[in-house]
Each structure stands twice: as structure tokens, then as C-alpha cells.
Amino acid sequence: MGxxxxxxxxxxxxxxxxxxxxxLAVARGEFxxxxxxxxxxxxxxxxxxxxxxxxxxxRIGLDGRDITREKPNRRGLxxxxxxxxxxxxxxxxxxxxxxxxxxxxxxxxRDRRVAEMLALVHLANLAERYPRQLSGGQRQRxxxxxxxxxxxxxxxxxxxxxxxxxxxxxxxxxxxxxxQRSVGTTTIMVTHDQAEALSISDRxxxxxxxxxxxxxxxxxxxxxxxxxxxxxxxGKMNRLAGVWGDGGVAVAGTVLASAPADVAAGTAVTAWIRxxxxxxxxxxxxxxxxxxxxxxxxxxxxxxxxxxxxxxxxVSVPNTGEEPARxxxxxxxxxxxxxxxxxxxxxxxx
Amino acid sequence: MQKNGPVALLFHALVVAFVxxxxxxxxxxxxxxxxxxxxxxxxFSLRWFRxxxxxxxxxxAFGNSLWLATIAASISVAIAVPAGLAIDRYRxxxxxxxxxxxxxxxxxxxxxxxxxxxxxxxxxxATGSFAWLVLSHVIIVTPYVLRLVLAAxxxxxxxxxxxxxxxxxxxxxxxxxxxAPMILPGISGxxxxxxxxxxxxxxxxxxxxxxxxVTLPVRMYMYATESIDPMMAAVSALMIALTxxxxxxxxxxxxxxxxxxxxx
Numbered sequence: 311m312g313x314x315x316x317x318x319x320x321x322x323x324x325x326x327x328x329x330x331x332x333x334l335a336v337a338r339g340e341f342x343x344x345x346x347x348x349x350x351x352x353x354x355x356x357x358x359x360x361x362x363x364x365x366x367x368x369r370i371g372l373d374g375r376d377i378t379r380e381k382p383n384r385r386g387l388x389x390x391x392x393x394x395x396x397x398x399x400x401x402x403x404x405x406x407x408x409x410x411x412x413x414x415x416x417x418x419x420r421d422r423r424v425a426e427m428l429a430l431v432h433l434a435n436l437a438e439r440y441p442r443q444l445s446g447g448q449r450q451r452x453x454x455x456x457x458x459x460x461x462x463x464x465x466x467x468x469x470x471x472x473x474x475x476x477x478x479x480x481x482x483x484x485x486x487x488x489x490q491r492s493v494g495t496t497t498i499m500v501t502h503d504q505a506e507a508l509s510i511s512d513r514x515x516x517x518x519x520x521x522x523x524x525x526x527x528x529x530x531x532x533x534x535x536x537x538x539x540x541x542x543x544x545g546k547m548n549r550l551a552g553v554w555g556d557g558g559v560a561v562a563g564t565v566l567a568s569a570p571a572d573v574a575a576g577t578a579v580t581a582w583i584r585x586x587x588x589x590x591x592x593x594x595x596x597x598x599x600x601x602x603x604x605x606x607x608x609x610x611x612x613x614x615x616x617x618x619x620x621x622x623x624x625v626s627v628p629n630t631g632e633e634p635a636r637x638x639x640x641x642x643x644x645x646x647x648x649x650x651x652x653x654x655x656x657x658x659x660x
Numbered sequence: 661m662q663k664n665g666p667v668a669l670l671f672h673a674l675v676v677a678f679v680x681x682x683x684x685x686x687x688x689x690x691x692x693x694x695x696x697x698x699x700x701x702x703x704f705s706l707r708w709f710r711x712x713x714x715x716x717x718x719x720x721a722f723g724n725s726l727w728l729a730t731i732a733a734s735i736s737v738a739i740a741v742p743a744g745l746a747i748d749r750y751r752x753x754x755x756x757x758x759x760x761x762x763x764x765x766x767x768x769x770x771x772x773x774x775x776x777x778x779x780x781x782x783x784x785x786a787t788g789s790f791a792w793l794v795l796s797h798v799i800i801v802t803p804y805v806l807r808l809v810l811a812a813x814x815x816x817x818x819x820x821x822x823x824x825x826x827x828x829x830x831x832x833x834x835x836x837x838x839x840a841p842m843i844l845p846g847i848s849g850x851x852x853x854x855x856x857x858x859x860x861x862x863x864x865x866x867x868x869x870x871x872x873x874v875t876l877p878v879r880m881y882m883y884a885t886e887s888i889d890p891m892m893a894a895v896s897a898l899m900i901a902l903t904x905x906x907x908x909x910x911x912x913x914x915x916x917x918x919x920x921x922x923x924x
Binding site for chain 2: 456
């Protein structure tokens with residue numbers, strides 16, 4: 311039994327279903343991400359939990375209580391908006407104190423809790439500033455402090471890091487996780503950034519066209535994607551079209567894998583493999599021959615595009631301090647048979 | 661930022677000069693010691709300003725105008741803010757009609773409105789009533805307030821209101837603590853423009869004022885039809901000074917660009 315539950319929740323806008331029949335159970339203290347491309351219904355789902363959008367059908371429960379029709383100001387959930395939605399005419403401290411004021415918390419206790427919360431997000435020295443005097447990362451932390459100070463049962467984050475630059479975003483991911491751990495609040499975050507979802511969540515919910523297509527721990531999502539869409543959306547993935555025949559899967563005439571597949575001989579299959587599961591071998595060795603088409607150095611690793619009979623294949627090579635094969639060099643590719651996933655069908659990826 | 665070329669700068673300078681020249685001239689003429697509308701050349705005098713205050717009917721008319729403009733602007737704000745919220749936030753039958761209705765006084769000539777009100781007030785026996793005069797002014801200044809309120813609302817980040825709601829604020833508290841302060845520049849700008857328009861209004865007021873409720877522009881008009889002397893220039897200079905002070909105050913508090921051009 312989940313702490314926060316969605317049962318058959320749908321939202322229809324003028325005949326168009328933004329969210330279709332969604333079921334989700336979030337445990338107390340859990341950090342769950344809703345991941346998907348724009349327009350997949352993830353923000354609508356979050357707004358329904360917050361009470362800002364009324365579901366067309368279904369039931370939303372919080373700690374055993376039905377909150378489906380409850381007004382947002384009665385739910386007591388903490389919400390951090392994509393634009394941060396700070397009150398521009400109030401100082402940082404006044405922004406954070408707002409929720410406590412609404413709860414008629416006495417002045418002394420209010421001041422104490424605001425100070426505590428600002429210390430938690432490392433903003434104690436900026437309490438008297440106005441939002442326009444803060445940087446993006448600081449505003450973001452004010453928004454988090456304002457949402458958390460009311461000690462909400464659930465914290466809802468709508469693309470909280472999307473307005474920050476890359477370096478700050480990474481810092482804030484750690485920061486967000488640290489704050490969430492120390493407060494222990496059940497958190498649901500909406501994001502379109504798969505790396506962000508994978509790095510900070512306990513579980514990731516992938517949404518496609520209004521449906522939840524996979525709910526899993528980050529590493530399981532990465533290793534065992536449930537749909538072709540998830541395969542390509544989460545992490546980098548090589549997709550090879552082939553035919554299931556005698557002795558295994560043949561791609562462009564080369565037998566690549568003998569992984570058993572529950573399909574008849576001669577049917578089209580798709581093979582999937584992650585770039586980091588491929589290994590470079592000298593020319594003539596390995597399972598597949600190819601030629602390095604391009605090479606990117608990314609610090610921790612190299613990303614090579616290798617032209618093969620089966621098409622262009624991305625290969626990730628860890629940086630060991632030595633240069634891997636140069637552009638134009640012929641090489642061989644190898645992998646553990648278990649890392650190649652084979653499924654029936656042409657694998658129409660999104 | 662694009663730089664203006666010399667021709668454009670010259671053109672801007674000419675436009676500004678064209679707009680300001682009459683105001684500058686009338687203010688200078690107000691200081692003449694002569695009995696005719698001439699530019700003071702040798703000496704400056706405050707005699708015509710003194711003359712204004714020696715005319716009690718002008719002082720009364722000034723008081724009337726001040727009250728009228730203050731009350732009319734305040735009432736129009738009280739109407740335009742809820743109307744603006746409804747028009748901006750909701751899609752309801754008659755929304756466009758309501759928007760059109762609120763803006764129609766801008767389109768109808770004040771002369772026509774004046775005749776219409778004169779007839780209406782005569783019919784209902786309201787001739788000479790200050791309250792009905794206020795009402796007629798509310799009608800002509802509300803469109804200005806509504807425009808500015810709508811502009812302020814369209815630039816408003818609605819998520820701030822949603823945030824306030826999720827923090828436990830009721831709808832009214834959201835309006836009082838978040839929405840109203842955020843659109844305050846638009847509201848005060850609207851109030852001031854309504855005030856100035858009401859204070860200035862002549863064409864319609866000629867028809868709907870009575871000797872007891874005569875406004876300053878009407879009093880000036882009546883005086884000017886009989887004789888033109890530099891006292892008119894002195895009254896004009898006072899009105900210009902009042903308006904300029906009000907605009908200056910508004911600019912200092914909120915910034916005029918922000919109110920009239922929109923949130924930056």
C-alpha cells in the first residue's frame with residue numbers, strides 16, 4: 311500500500327487525453343521521477359497530484375485519505391515550480407514564511423523555522439534579499455525552502471533544474487538529493503532529462519503519450535528497458551535491424567548473436583546494445599569488423615562512431631590515458647553475448 | 661540595442677519640440693507682467709498666479725475637479741480590477757461583449773456622450789448632481805484603467821498564484837497577498853491616467869456640470885469665451901505642474917516604462 315497513490319487517473323482536454331489511466335504507488339520517503347519528452351503528460355500528472363488540475367477520472371490517495379477533489383490549499387503539499395514562482399515583492403525570508411503565515415504559526419516559531427530552512431539550503435545570509443537580486447540557483451533553493459518549510463507530506467518538483475546551466479544543474483542534483491535525504495520527504499520530480507532522473511531517483515516512471523510505460527529503479531530501467539522508446543530515450547543505445555535465422559540473429563549477413571528468441575526463423579528482429587558494452591579489438595578479431603568514422607573525447611571516456619555492415623555503431627571507450635583507434639582506422643568489435651538484447655519486430659523506436 | 665542615425669535623432673528632436681513647445685510657451689506667458697498674452701521679456705511677475713487665487717470661483721472649480729477626479733479614478737479602479745481579472749482569466753459567454761462594452765467610451769465622441777448624459781440626467785432629474793457627474797466620469801475613464809490592468813495581468817506569472825495556493829492561501833488571500841501587489845504598478849498607473857483624464861475633461865463636462873458642480877476646465881472655458889488674459893496661462897501652468905508632479909511620482913515609485921510598455 312503506497313503512501314501516495316494514483317488509481318486509474320486520467321485527464322482529458324477537449325477530447326484529447328493528456329494522461330490516460332495512470333496507476334502509481336509511491337512509498338513514504340521515496341524519491342520518484344516522472345520522466346518523458348514534452349507533451350507526455352508528466353506535468354499534468356504532477357499538477358493533478360498538487361490539485362491545480364482536476365482529474366477527469368480516477369482517484370488520488372494520500373496516506374489512506376482520498377484527496378482527488380480536495381482544493382490545493384487544503385492538501386498541504388509542497389510544490390516547486392519550473393519558473394520557481396517566487397513572490398517578487400517579498401524578501402527571501404518572507405517568501406519562505408508565507409506558508410507558515412497561512413497556517414497561523416506564531417511569529418517566534420515562524421522565524422525559527424524559516425531560519426532553520428534557510429540554513430538547510432545555505433541561504434541564511436540572503437534572507438533579506440529580494441528574488442530579483444538572486445542568481446538562478448539561489449532562487450531555486452528559495453523555492454525548495456518555501457515548499458519544505460511547511461513540512462509537507464509530499465514534495466512535488468516540476469522540472470526544478472531545467473533553468474540552470476549544466477554545471478549548476480549537476481551541483482543542484484546532489485544538493486536536492488542531500489536536502490531530500492536529510493528531511494526525508496516523499497518526493498516526486500518531473501523531468502525530461504534522463505540523466506537527472508537516473509542520478510537522483512529511487513525509482514523512475516517513464517511516461518509516453520499519457521501512459522506510464524515503465525516504473526523501475528534507475529539501473530533496471532537502463533539495463534532492461536520495457537519499450538523501444540525507453541531504450542533510446544534513456545541513455546545511448548545502438549539499434550540493429552536483423553533477421554532471426556539459422557544459428558542466431560543475422561544482421562546484414564553476419565551472425566551476431568545466438569540469444570534465444572521466441573520467434574520463428576526468418577522473422578525480422580531488432581538487436582539492442584549499449585555503447586559501453588562494446589569493446590574495441592584489433593582488426594580481424596571480435597564479432598564484427600568496422601572502421602572508425604568519428605571520435606569524440608568526453609573526458610571520462612571516448613565516444614566512437616564505427617561504420618560496420620550493420621550500420622553505424624556508437625562505442626564508448628573508457629579513458630585509460632591512451633588514445634584509442636584513430637579516425638579511419640579499421641578495427642573489430644566484440645561484446646558479451648548477454649549484453650545484446652534481441653526482440654521480435656522491426657523495433658520502431660520513437 | 662540599435663543606435664539611431666542622425667536623421668532619426670533630428671526627427672525625434674522635432675517631434676519632442678513640437679509636443680513640448682506649446683506647454684513651454686504657456687508656462688512662460690503665465691509669468692508675464694503685461695495685460696496681454698505676451699512672452700515676458702524684461703520682467704517676470706507672479707501677478708496672474710495671484711489673480712487665480714483671487715477668483716474664488718476658480719478655487720472652488722479646482723476643488724470640484726480634484727474631488728471629481730479622485731473619486732472617479734478610484735471607482736473606476738474598483739470596477740476595472742475585477743473586470744480585468746474576469747476578462748483575463750475566464751472564457752465565458754459575453755466575454756468579448758463585456759470587453760467591448762468597457763472600451764466603448766473610448767470610441768464614442770465625448771460630445772455625443774455629453775448630449776446623451778444631459779438628456780438622461782434631465783429625464784431622471786439628476787441635473788446638477790455631483791454623484792451623477794462622478795458616474796459620467798467613471799464611464800469615460802474606466803477604459804484606461806482596464807487597459808492597464810489587463811496589460812499587467814497578461815504579464816503576470818500565474819504560477820506565483822498557484823504557489824501561494826499550494827502553500828495554503830485561500831483565493832481571496834492569493835489576490836490580496838500575491839496578485840494585487842504584483843499588478844500594483846498597472847493599477848496605480850491606471851488610477852493616475854484616469855485621474856488626469858477626468859481632471860482634464862471638458863467636452864462632456866460642459867453638458868453635465870451645473871454652476872454648483874462646475875469643474876476647472878469648464879470654468880476656464882467659460883472665462884476664455886469672455887476674455888483672454890494671462891490668468892488663463894497661469895491656470896494652465898498650474899495644471900501642467902500638477903500633472904507633471906503626479907507623473908514624476910509614479911515614475912519614481914514604479915517606473916513609467918514598466919507601467920505603460922509592460923513588464924521587462
